[in-house]
Amino acid sequence: MTPVKAHHFPGGYPVVDGQLTISGQSAADLVHSHGSPLFVYDRALMSAKLAATRAALPAEVELHYAMKANPHPDVVAHLVQIADGLDIASGGELAIALAAGADAATISFAGPGKRQTEMDAGIVAGVLFNVESVTEIERLQARAAALGCSARVAVRVNPAFEMRGAGMRMGGRPQPFGIDEADVPAALMLLAAAPFSFEGFHVYLGSQTLSAEAVVEAQTKTLALLARLSALSPAPPQLLNIGGGFGIPYFPGDLPLDIQAVGRGLSAALQTYRPQLKGARIVLELGRYLVGEAGVYLTRIIDRKVSYGETFLVTDGGLHHQLAASGNFGQVLRRNYPVALASQMSQNRTYLETVTVVGCLCTPLDRLAERYLLPVSEVGDVVAVFQAGAYGATASPAGFLSHPAVVELVV
């Protein structure tokens, strides 16, 4: 295997005297003050990403934050301030969202298998339910009746088409998510007979797409579908959540999503379908795209060893915090996330070596970087794993091997 050079250090992390800095503090100081391993999330980078996204998209498009990407309360509180709403997928996320000051009127609640207690909490708070099946409509109706309330409902549609190039597909094939396109007319009739306020539709096709062409194609097909379904609705849809799935570059060769091209394509599609969509608001729900690049995972080297000629840097972190970097979260072939030695960012002046960075767990799966070219390091140095702001701490098996919980810091 040939060694892999560092790639995709996201912008916004200045290097000062060779040291990686995050929001004006060196990574080494952050670890010194807050401990290792440590996730650091930078609010200013989230704001900048959101602003750039707004600037590229048609002005009328509303941007929601999909909380499951990073549900840290301070991250959510920040996104509540700057985004137009939140998308939640559990009662736990609802509690975090409300505690973070979110207005329930701007929260939508998707996800299969909503429990009775979650439905009750959502109905009482007044969130919009994206219903995922016909039987969920019936269960929601029963809960609304029991509570003596109405419920706000949008229908999540599982279209007959997919989003090309998505890292994870969540539509266009048999899925636990959404109501199959062909079954939507019957579901709409059921809704019309129930004491619900019907507010619109939701389509979410998948995650981690880097192709603007694929995104635009999916958005255009989605708007065409929703224009057809709007004609069958019990009331004119007020809100059309057309999903997201915008990706960020992780691996060598990945190119960032061309957001300007997405904006142009969406603008053209809206022009075509606006007459049929009437005054419905258009919402995109973005998770990873808004926060993924705004997070860094810092972990200290606690041992160095050579085994049969391969140099291992053994860190105090691992897949129990950052499963995705180990290649075990939806990847088929393991590829390296971008990593760096936080204290020696200026590689040209330094001697480089090929190392494999591992975590401290007793499993061969626990690899943060394989055969990676890094400056020569010592025990005590800090390794930075970039693109760690989404699907990190809460998407990792924290209980595996019973190590202490990771510290998360929002700066």
Ligand SMILES: *Cc1c(COP(=O)(O)O)cnc(C)c1O
């Ligand atoms: C996971 C999820 C999102 C967020 O996906 P990202 O790839 O992080 O943008 C948005 N909407 C729904 C319905 C989801 O399940």
